[in-house]
Amino acid sequence: MPAFEGQNLACTRAGRRIFAALEFTVPEGGALILLGANGSGKSSLLRMLAGLLAPAGGALHWDGKAVEDDPEAFQDNICYIGHGNAIKAVLTVHENLAFWSKLYPPTASEGLEELLDRALETFSLTSLRDVPGRQLSSGQSRRLALARLVTSPARIWLLDEPSVGLDDVSLKRLETAIAEQRAEGGIVIAATHTPLDIPDAGLLQLQNFAPPAFDPEMLENSW
Amino acid sequence: MPAFEGQNLACTRAGRRIFAALEFTVPEGGALILLGANGSGKSSLLRMLAGLLAPAGGALHWDGKAVEDDPEAFQDNICYIGHGNAIKAVLTVHENLAFWSKLYPPTASEGLEELLDRALETFSLTSLRDVPGRQLSSGQSRRLALARLVTSPARIWLLDEPSVGLDDVSLKRLETAIAEQRAEGGIVIAATHTPLDIPDAGLLQLQNFAPPAFDPEMLENSW
Amino acid sequence: MDAFQNFLEMGNYGSYVWPSYGLSAFIMIWLVMSTLRRLRAREQELARRQGEFPSRRSSSPDTSGDPASS
Amino acid sequence: MGTGSIIARDLKLALRQRSDAAMIVLFFVLTAALFPFGVGPEANQLATIAPGVIWVTALLAVLLSLERLFLADYEDGSLELMALSPVPLEFTVLAKVLAHWMTTGLPLIAAAPLIAILFNMPVDALPVLALAMLLGTPTLSLIGAIGAALTLGARRGGVLVPLLVLPLYIPTLIFGVSAVDAALLGFPVRPHLLLLAGILLISLVVSPLAGAAALRQANE
Amino acid sequence: MGTGSIIARDLKLALRQRSDAAMIVLFFVLTAALFPFGVGPEANQLATIAPGVIWVTALLAVLLSLERLFLADYEDGSLELMALSPVPLEFTVLAKVLAHWMTTGLPLIAAAPLIAILFNMPVDALPVLALAMLLGTPTLSLIGAIGAALTLGARRGGVLVPLLVLPLYIPTLIFGVSAVDAALLGFPVRPHLLLLAGILLISLVVSPLAGAAALRQANE
Amino acid sequence: MILDYFANPARFLRLANAVLPWCVSATVILLGVGLYMALFVAPADYQQGESVRIMYVHVPAAWMAMFVYTNIAIASALSLIWRHPLADLAASASAPIGAAFTFLALVTGSLWGKPMWGTWWVWDARLTSVLILFFLYLGHMAITWAFDNPARGAKSAAVLALVGFVNVPIIKFSVDWWNTLHQPASVFRAGGPTIHPDMLWPLLIMGLGYSLFYITLLLLRIKSELLGARLRTLDSLRQDAA
Ligand code: HEM
Ligand SMILES: Nc1ncnc2c1ncn2[C@@H]1O[C@H](COP(=O)(O)OP(=O)(O)OP(=O)(O)O)[C@@H](O)[C@H]1O
Ligand SMILES: Nc1ncnc2c1ncn2[C@@H]1O[C@H](COP(=O)(O)OP(=O)(O)OP(=O)(O)O)[C@@H](O)[C@H]1O
Numbered sequence A, B: 001m002p003a004f005e006g007q008n009l010a011c012t013r014a015g016r017r018i019f020a021a022l023e024f025t026v027p028e029g030g031a032l033i034l035l036g037a038n039g040s041g042k043s044s045l046l047r048m049l050a051g052l053l054a055p056a057g058g059a060l061h062w063d064g065k066a067v068e069d070d071p072e073a074f075q076d077n078i079c080y081i082g083h084g085n086a087i088k089a090v091l092t093v094h095e096n097l098a099f100w101s102k103l104y105p106p107t108a109s110e111g112l113e114e115l116l117d118r119a120l121e122t123f124s125l126t127s128l129r130d131v132p133g134r135q136l137s138s139g140q141s142r143r144l145a146l147a148r149l150v151t152s153p154a155r156i157w158l159l160d161e162p163s164v165g166l167d168d169v170s171l172k173r174l175e176t177a178i179a180e181q182r183a184e185g186g187i188v189i190a191a192t193h194t195p196l197d198i199p200d201a202g203l204l205q206l207q208n209f210a211p212p213a214f215d216p217e218m219l220e221n222s223w
Numbered sequence C: 001m002d003a004f005q006n007f008l009e010m011g012n013y014g015s016y017v018w019p020s021y022g023l024s025a026f027i028m029i030w031l032v033m034s035t036l037r038r039l040r041a042r043e044q045e046l047a048r049r050q051g052e053f054p055s056r057r058s059s060s061p062d063t064s065g066d067p068a069s070s
Numbered sequence D, E: 001m002g003t004g005s006i007i008a009r010d011l012k013l014a015l016r017q018r019s020d021a022a023m024i025v026l027f028f029v030l031t032a033a034l035f036p037f038g039v040g041p042e043a044n045q046l047a048t049i050a051p052g053v054i055w056v057t058a059l060l061a062v063l064l065s066l067e068r069l070f071l072a073d074y075e076d077g078s079l080e081l082m083a084l085s086p087v088p089l090e091f092t093v094l095a096k097v098l099a100h101w102m103t104t105g106l107p108l109i110a111a112a113p114l115i116a117i118l119f120n121m122p123v124d125a126l127p128v129l130a131l132a133m134l135l136g137t138p139t140l141s142l143i144g145a146i147g148a149a150l151t152l153g154a155r156r157g158g159v160l161v162p163l164l165v166l167p168l169y170i171p172t173l174i175f176g177v178s179a180v181d182a183a184l185l186g187f188p189v190r191p192h193l194l195l196l197a198g199i200l201l202i203s204l205v206v207s208p209l210a211g212a213a214a215l216r217q218a219n220e
Numbered sequence F: 001m002i003l004d005y006f007a008n009p010a011r012f013l014r015l016a017n018a019v020l021p022w023c024v025s026a027t028v029i030l031l032g033v034g035l036y037m038a039l040f041v042a043p044a045d046y047q048q049g050e051s052v053r054i055m056y057v058h059v060p061a062a063w064m065a066m067f068v069y070t071n072i073a074i075a076s077a078l079s080l081i082w083r084h085p086l087a088d089l090a091a092s093a094s095a096p097i098g099a100a101f102t103f104l105a106l107v108t109g110s111l112w113g114k115p116m117w118g119t120w121w122v123w124d125a126r127l128t129s130v131l132i133l134f135f136l137y138l139g140h141m142a143i144t145w146a147f148d149n150p151a152r153g154a155k156s157a158a159v160l161a162l163v164g165f166v167n168v169p170i171i172k173f174s175v176d177w178w179n180t181l182h183q184p185a186s187v188f189r190a191g192g193p194t195i196h197p198d199m200l201w202p203l204l205i206m207g208l209g210y211s212l213f214y215i216t217l218l219l220l221r222i223k224s225e226l227l228g229a230r231l232r233t234l235d236s237l238r239q240d241a242a
């Protein structure tokens, strides 16, 4: 049974049409990699899937139910890592992560502190635990953002260029984390420009869904 | 004749020693790639070379002259692209670029407007010329930052992860730009985690210069 | 006794003069005390953490070269 | 738990970054100390303008800090994550406003009597002043939050935003000042305080709704 | 050319984000308009406090806008590039201050007569008021720039700025007010204006030097 | 270059340890003698009566307020020009002492003002400029500790100290330039002191005692800061190890 799908999605930003008639399906435990040149709409699509951006057309389905029927319930299934790292300069690494995992309550099979420690360990941030956010290097900041994945109970991961600035070791750890998530039946959708080792991932070329050059009805239908 | 070299460089940030006894030499037309795990000090080194961060020890030489003798004259030779893209959200692509190239006056073999057009063309931004900064995708922003390289008359390029967020076409264009700069005798120093095709570039592994564990004099010399 | 009373009254200005002297003394003593307290605390912490780093003296040749000292 | 942790985080942020309560008080005193230079040091005149000065300074402190209420979260991507979290955005707004008020409004209320005394205001008016500020400063934070949220998304809004928000402050200021004035002149203060409470109640309802709507727009 | 383009850019930025400048002027008018409520509407009393109120609120309005002077450029990396550019950082500071003054100081000067009239200030004092503000407001921007530059990247930037800057504003405030007071009472105004000009000259020298030194620190 | 002599902190510490006992005894003796003379030897004023005794704590405190700030400004200039860490330490260690003296000058001045002028406070040039000085001290202290990097805080504070230094001459000459309630200088003035020797001597001795008190405290505080720096080094080493 397909778990997450989009039908006939269209996107408009600041009056410009970015993509149209976009379709995708990701089964349980599946993965989808978004490819395409800069500006082809990968980030826009991810924001749309997260519910931050309203689609200009089309519909999303999760577990057979239309997302727009109950968008808030759907959002509990989502963990979104955007371009911004959402790190506060004056809070320590641990405090930053703790805040987000309190806001997205994890399924409590282990205590919160253990969970945080495990998340920091996963992205080798343990030694930076008490360093304030402003002292992090770019890759360290990115790793802190990614650590949210570990604490989140979400089943769908939406990752916007997650590997930006990561060194080789951290990249491996990210790939492992993705594999584990999928093994547990989770779904991963990631946009990337650099190779990301996700076995059997579907590929979605955003450029294939560039909107038609000109459609006579467009003019008539423009409000 | 070696053109740009650093001797015995040491770096301290917020009281932590990042690297020490670092040496490098880049000849005219040469290139140096900085490698190393997250937090190993690549960005710090680049900021030091740009003169933004004072070295905790050691000296820089450009064309045989010590940089610290006349730091301002040296800075005219530098074009620095950091993690920040320095793009104003309310200015258009063209206005953003024009501002920076007015601030770093180009050697005027061609008019400013032609130069700007050429720079935008180099990183395929021509069609985005009048789009405000806030509407750029992440890769488009990065390309706008890189376009400064074309307008700058500087002989030394300091690039901090220049290829972040670039699609394949743009990456190729960046590599071409780097090759052209070197062909004209320029110097390129770049930090990166992803492969960057720069022929015959020297490699500097930052991790090789991790500071020594403990030096009894350190304690006595701490102010 | 009367002389002392007079002295305390300060020609009716006692309620201004004595607070001036009192506050001056208090603040200056407080400055000294807080400085000394911080100094002592740091000296103690340095001594406590002596073991964390190889001390220069123990590694210098004149003590390590003398087998009798241990 | 989610709402609580937003408050806790914002308080922590405020303490680390913006100001200890002590700093706000210092700012308040410094600003108020400017007025004797401007207006002249005669005691009577100072006393008459004291309520105005205190309220203006309170408004200023709120404005000064509100501007960045959502901006930092907006720019670093935190706001998106808050919007996606299970905690309703309305609660998020309320939580952030509450934290804001606790770090600016409360210290202001605590410092107000000090200024009042510096300005030779009669002591019997102090309780009314404190009560009026207790009812008024949360309103300033609440209304300000709408403005702060609107400015994030409103590329089109432009100049309209402050034009809309600042006039909304006026009733609070008027009734805040007139409550204290009434106390000074021995008139009944209840009506003024009730009006302040009424405004507070209304903004308590309107601000989270409007603020959350504005934030959703901003996240586009 | 470089310095000019910094001014041009900052003006352009300010114009595109008009709401900020509008907010400042509105704040100025609104807070000044509040005083009649605080002091009571007797014409005489209003007139006597008018110079003080105008100056203090102008000063607070400038303070309100200072935080943004370098912060955005600091956060998005523009400041580093300005420091590296051939334009000396001292000129950069001056250029940004000039742009800041043109978007806050000038509107304040334009709005001041309005408030003066609201406060029943005699019309003959208006030229002196305008002149005093013309000499005084640039000083406010210049000194404020030092504070804004010094606190970049500080753990509690927000409240540090007023703490650093307000004490240095006091001389300008005193002479600004006394110039207008002198005009109202028919005393000679020249000495006060000369003092204001003197302070302006000193800060014109000190501010770029200190501001540039502070910015270099901030970029490390 | 005197700062070159202090190429490392160890040498400064040795010197400080050698000088400190002398400073302490001199301070105790001078303050003791000064206090005795101020309270028992000095005559009452024919106008101000016994209240004039406030002078012996007020005036030295006011002198120190300006003197310490001047020192901070000099240290700041040295720090910005030669970048010697000792100058930074001297400035940051001086600021709280100077703030305390300024506070004392303000409070004892007020305590003197009430009986003499009939009010605790007037907004005149002398009093106002001293109040500004107090806020400048507070700002200096606040900015010194507002950054992760102690060096950054010290440099920023140095810039502020130099800017704020314009206030010191204003304090000193405010009584000459403007009409103030406060009386003009009678000790440190062109043309020599005008004050009666019976009052001058206790005042000068107290002033000297305050100065030595400052020097003693300064040495102690710098020493304490140096130990603090060692502790920070240890902390960073511990972090490296992790
Ligand atoms: C809060 C109020 C006051 C402040 C801030 C203040 C401040 C100062 C300062 C800064 C000085 C040093 C001036 C110099 O060395 O040139 C000074 C000196 C002095 N003050 Fe005050 N003062 C205050 C109140 C008073 C009062 C009420 C009196 C007496 C009626 C007074 C009497 C003196 C005298 C006699 C000197 C010594 C002047 C000299 O011999 O050079 N002060 N004060
Ligand atoms: N502003 C700062 N203040 C204090 N310490 C910092 C600051 N920026 C970075 N650091 C620390 O300095 C070290 C080196 O950081 P730097 O940014 O140079 O690393 P990098 O090699 O560029 O890493 P990355 O690959 O993640 O970009 C890191 O340990 C980091 O925590
Ligand atoms: N906030 C915005 N407002 C208006 N238009 C936008 C906005 N953000 C992006 N765009 C435009 O939408 C298009 C798609 O942008 P998007 O960020 O989705 O691209 P992307 O595929 O993620 O590119 P990149 O590889 O550079 O990250 C681009 O043409 C861009 O100019």
Ligand SMILES: [Mg+2]
Binding pocket: A042, A043, A044, A160, B137, B138, B139
């Ligand atoms: Mg993108």
Ligand SMILES: [Mg+2]
Binding pocket: A137, A138, A139, B042, B043, B044, B160
């Ligand atoms: Mg880096």
